[in-house]
Amino acid sequence: MKYNKWTVALAALGVVSFASAANAEEKTSPVMTALSSTTISGYVDTSAEWNPGTGNANSPPYKFGGAGKADGFNLDVIQLRIDKPLDEQDWAAGYRADLWFGPDAKILGTDSYLGLANFASDFAIRQAYVALRAPIGTGLDLKMGVFDSILGYESVEAGNNPNFTRSYGHSIEPQTHTGLLASYRFCDCFSASFGVADTMGPSINSRAFSAPIPVLGLANLPLGGNQAESYKTYMGSIALTAPDSWGFLSGSTLYGGIANGFSGSGLNVTVPGVITPGANRSSYYVGATVATPVTGLRAGAAFDYLDIHSANNDTWSLAGYLSFQATEKLSLHARLEYFKDKQVVPGPALGANGVLFQDLAGGTAPAEVLSLTGTVQYDLWKNVISRLEVRWDNSLGGNNLFGGGAPALVGGLPVGAVAPNAQNAWLLALNVIYKF
Amino acid sequence: MSSNAWTLALAGAGLISLPAVAWSEEKPSSLFTGLASTTVSGYVDTSAQWNLGTGNANTPPYAFSSGKADGFNLNLVKLTLERPPDAQDRWGTGYKADLIFGPDANALATQSSGNMADVGVKQAYVALHAPVGNGLDFKIGVWDTIIGYEVTESINNPNFTRSYGYTIEPPTHTGMQAAYQFGEALSAIVGVADTFGPRIDERAFPARAESYKTYMGSFTLTAPKSWGALAGATLAGCVINGFNSGANAGAGADQTSWYVGGTLNTPVRGLKVGAAYDYAGVSQQPFTHGGANYANAAALYASYQATEKLSVHARGEYASSDVLTAANTPILGATKVVATTATVQYDLWKNVLSRIEFRWDHSVSGSPAYGGVNPGDAPTKKNSFILLANVSYKF
Numbered sequence: 001m002k003y004n005k006w007t008v009a010l011a012a013l014g015v016v017s018f019a020s021a022a023n024a025e026e027k028t029s030p031v032m033t034a035l036s037s038t039t040i041s042g043y044v045d046t047s048a049e050w051n052p053g054t055g056n057a058n059s060p061p062y063k064f065g066g067a068g069k070a071d072g073f074n075l076d077v078i079q080l081r082i083d084k085p086l087d088e089q090d091w092a093a094g095y096r097a098d099l100w101f102g103p104d105a106k107i108l109g110t111d112s113y114l115g116l117a118n119f120a121s122d123f124a125i126r127q128a129y130v131a132l133r134a135p136i137g138t139g140l141d142l143k144m145g146v147f148d149s150i151l152g153y154e155s156v157e158a159g160n161n162p163n164f165t166r167s168y169g170h171s172i173e174p175q176t177h178t179g180l181l182a183s184y185r186f187c188d189c190f191s192a193s194f195g196v197a198d199t200m201g202p203s204i205n206s207r208a209f210s211a212p213i214p215v216l217g218l219a220n221l222p223l224g225g226n227q228a229e230s231y232k233t234y235m236g237s238i239a240l241t242a243p244d245s246w247g248f249l250s251g252s253t254l255y256g257g258i259a260n261g262f263s264g265s266g267l268n269v270t271v272p273g274v275i276t277p278g279a280n281r282s283s284y285y286v287g288a289t290v291a292t293p294v295t296g297l298r299a300g301a302a303f304d305y306l307d308i309h310s311a312n313n314d315t316w317s318l319a320g321y322l323s324f325q326a327t328e329k330l331s332l333h334a335r336l337e338y339f340k341d342k343q344v345v346p347g348p349a350l351g352a353n354g355v356l357f358q359d360l361a362g363g364t365a366p367a368e369v370l371s372l373t374g375t376v377q378y379d380l381w382k383n384v385i386s387r388l389e390v391r392w393d394n395s396l397g398g399n400n401l402f403g404g405g406a407p408a409l410v411g412g413l414p415v416g417a418v419a420p421n422a423q424n425a426w427l428l429a430l431n432v433i434y435k436f
Numbered sequence: 437m438s439s440n441a442w443t444l445a446l447a448g449a450g451l452i453s454l455p456a457v458a459w460s461e462e463k464p465s466s467l468f469t470g471l472a473s474t475t476v477s478g479y480v481d482t483s484a485q486w487n488l489g490t491g492n493a494n495t496p497p498y499a500f501s502s503g504k505a506d507g508f509n510l511n512l513v514k515l516t517l518e519r520p521p522d523a524q525d526r527w528g529t530g531y532k533a534d535l536i537f538g539p540d541a542n543a544l545a546t547q548s549s550g551n552m553a554d555v556g557v558k559q560a561y562v563a564l565h566a567p568v569g570n571g572l573d574f575k576i577g578v579w580d581t582i583i584g585y586e587v588t589e590s591i592n593n594p595n596f597t598r599s600y601g602y603t604i605e606p607p608t609h610t611g612m613q614a615a616y617q618f619g620e621a622l623s624a625i626v627g628v629a630d631t632f633g634p635r636i637d638e639r640a641f642p643a644r645a646e647s648y649k650t651y652m653g654s655f656t657l658t659a660p661k662s663w664g665a666l667a668g669a670t671l672a673g674c675v676i677n678g679f680n681s682g683a684n685a686g687a688g689a690d691q692t693s694w695y696v697g698g699t700l701n702t703p704v705r706g707l708k709v710g711a712a713y714d715y716a717g718v719s720q721q722p723f724t725h726g727g728a729n730y731a732n733a734a735a736l737y738a739s740y741q742a743t744e745k746l747s748v749h750a751r752g753e754y755a756s757s758d759v760l761t762a763a764n765t766p767i768l769g770a771t772k773v774v775a776t777t778a779t780v781q782y783d784l785w786k787n788v789l790s791r792i793e794f795r796w797d798h799s800v801s802g803s804p805a806y807g808g809v810n811p812g813d814a815p816t817k818k819n820s821f822i823l824l825a826n827v828s829y830k831f
Contacts, residue, residue, distance in 0.1 A: 038476070038831045082478070082515065084831060093785035095480045095829035097513045099537060112503070112510075112539035113552045123555045125537055128513045130480055130829040132785055144827050145482040146510045179508040180484065198507040204554070205509050205539050210810055211492055229490060229506040 038084045043435040045076040045104070045158050052426045057404030057418035060371070060393040060425050061356040063171040064104050064158070076158065077104035079126070090135035098126035108156065110146070110176050112204040125204060126156065126176065143181040146204055149174040150181070150193050150237045151257045151285040153302035153319070162323050162333035163375045164389045164431040169304035169317035169337065171356055174259050174283055176202040177233065189241050193257075197233040199225075200263040200281060208232070208262035225262045225278045233261020242291075252290045259283045263308075280309040289321075296325035306355060313343035314366070315355045333375040338396075342366030357401055368396040385433040395423040474519045479591055479830040481511040481540075488821040493808030496797040496820050497769050499603040500540050500590075505822075511590065512540040514558070521565040521573070528565035534558035544588065546578070546608055548636040557636060558588065558608060573615040578636055581606045582613065582625050582654045583674040585697040585712035585735070594739050595777045596793045596826040600755035600768055601714035601733035605693060606632040606676065609650065624655045632680035632691060640679035643688050643723070650678020654695075671698040680718075685762045689723040691716060699737075710737035718759075731757030731767060749779040769806065769815075770799035788829050795822040 056070035083096035105124035129145030154170040179197025208227040237257030260282040287302040300321035319337035341354035357367035377387035395401040403422030492505040521528030541556035561577030586602040611629025629650040654674035680691040697712035715732040733755035759767040781791035797820040799805035807817035
């Protein structure tokens with residue numbers, strides 16, 4: 001498959017992904033609209049999970065996973081994309097609207113009303129922006145609106161990732177911002193992005209300053225942070241791409257990014273009526289993909305670090321990736337990840353001992369996890385990603401992080417937290433995605 | 437652009453807006469569906485706003501303003517699926533579904549559940565044409581209100597921020613309306629709906645009898661071509677009466693809304709002016725324990741198309757009301773408000789609306805209406821100044 005220069009440049013910046021471009025049909029059919037260049041695309045993502053052993057109360061807390069998907073069939077998400085990408089014109093304009101429907105939309109949590117538990121729905125806007133190009137130098141590309149984070153190795157879009165389940169690194173990265181993002185390609189080998197946004201997201205139009213949010217039945221809740229009105233989130237990234245003259249390394253990329261700003265508050269879902277205050281945080285990411293002399297074999301690495309300014313936390317992830325395209329239809333993917341998650345929260349901490357690992361039953365030890373994921377993908381059907389995945393999460397600290405039986409029921413509803421009772425979590429998952 | 441007689445007539449009656457038609461390409465092509473003539477269109481609307489000074493606890497409460505101070509905003513993504521009735525078909529049929537996504541969908545609050553959601557239905561109706569006289573056009577379902585100078589879609593308004601006149605109008609109804617074009621110069625609409633709206637399928641009962649509905653009517657006069665420079669000028673009037681669950685501080689009450697407005701071409705090439713008067717009244721009735729209240733707004737508009745790409749738009753408005761919110765604050769921020777808005781639009785990119793706007797709201801009631809740092813703080817200022825940029829892509 002051929003990519004034009006812009007696709008290569010945008011992929012290097014993380015603005016588009018090669019996986020996305022490669023998975024879509026070679027020639028997208030335009031949807032017939034008032035403007036013929038608009039296209040509609042998307043995918044339906046389903047899965048089935050078996051978690052060997054009994055007790056899912058404390059499933060590994062990576063994003064889009066958890067107890068809600070354990071031991072059963074799942075609709076993950078339906079994405080509907082309506083877009084018109086930038087063309088080659090000097091003053092090109094376009095747009096994108098990514099609409100999510102299904103359980104993963106609720107987890108995405110981009111609701112403008114801060115995902116208040118009582119109103120969370122199975123609908124979310126993943127991206128919605130106007131894209132503009134100004135003919136400055138080689139062309140300055142702008143996005144205004146809601147856009148994906150510029151940090152990270154993996155995507156919120158499962159089909160664009162080598163593995164179905166997400167890494168912990170992805171789970172601690174910012175996901176969505178509302179703001180303005182500028183991207184510039186200095187040359188074939190070097191490109192950069194810079195952006196300013198309301199907050200670290202993901203709630204659309206959220207603010208770092210305290211603002212009254214009208215909530216039905218709850219009057220105007222003082223949601224938002226304690227920062228000045230001028231306090232914004234800033235982000236930047238660079239991408240280096242190995243040129244054609246580098247032989248087998250050609251096309252390899254090195255990527256680095258940072259984002260700093262306020263991460264929003266919201267209603268505490270555990271303690272009704274309590275508003276969690278939010279905090280300033282910085283996210284750092286360095287990642288690389290490397291082509292190898294072995295045909296079809298690619299390697300990758302990713303490092304994510306999260307610094308919550310007020311919390312004395314120690315949360316970071318280091319992951320290595322291997323992908324091997326054995327035949328046209330068969331590919332194998334492996335991921336090995338080390339994740340450390342420790343957080344000391346001032347004041348009442350509700351037993352929380354990490355950013356992701358929150359032992360609400362009162363545990364206090366930090367989480368230190370080794371996670372190994374193996375995926376076999378066989379594209380038996382046209383436009384369908386079908387893959388089988390095994391994942392093993394292991395507590396390196398010797399403390400129990402997983403398992404735990406069913407919580408007590410009061411009036412048919414689960415009440416209270418259940419302590420973890422296992423150091424290992426196993427998962428066998430089948431993932432089937434149709435891309436249209 | 438050439439518009440056919442029906443387009444002009446429907447625009448005159450407020451059924452469609454000419455700016456919307458003018459924005460699209462001349463001949464939209466069809467979507468591959470069971471019915472080949474369905475079209476898809478819409479827009480993505482974003483903005484960045486700076487509220488000068490410190491303190492956003494109390495900001496001007498015009499429609500779609502909540503939560504947008506001092507930051508970047510996604511306003512709305514709108515997706516329209518539509519097949520208009522064929523004007524040549526005596527028994528023509530069609531439909532329209534306006535699906536909206538984003539914070540403004542939550543603010544419009546058409547959700548039948550009454551819950552918050554960043555997804556909503558703005559319009560969804562079946563359109564029917566009957567060969568009665570010049571042709572009678574029906575809409576059955578959910579449709580935009582027939583009242584008002586401005587519309588819900590910001591891209592079809594001369595200014596980005598809405599007027600107080602728009603703010604006190606109902607935005608949508610669930611019901612049935614009939615539109616008739618008596619001639620080139622006169623058209624009219626009558627309608628019956630469940631309530632004032634906007635909540636879809638809302639009922640007036642049990643507060644009122646099950647048979648109690650909301651009724652509305654409007655007329656539009658359009659100056660004929662023989663009127664020279666005034667050709668195309670319009671004068672419109674509308675009245676709506678029914679149960680509004682949002683009136684009476686959310687307790688509900690019967691309400692009557694009136695509107696008179698017009699647009700006028702001038703001898704100055706590219707210069708148009710307009711005027712609008714909105715009144716919403718709740719008379720003495722048992723729901724209000726004998727009380728009565730009102731809100732009204734008078735606005736003047738001027739638009740000047742300086743070049744093909746550059747246009748400037750101005751709006752001056754006076755609004756007053758004695759209505760209080762559930763929090764016991766004036767529904768317009770102050771009991772009397774003057775608002776001035778100036779907008780410069782420059783269409784630099786194809787299909788993109790890009791404009792910069794400055795808005796000044798001033799409390800003339802003698803009491804502060806704006807400012808205050810923390811939510812719940814009392815207002816500290818009589819003036820509010822907003823500078824914003826609006827970028828929208830229309831497809």
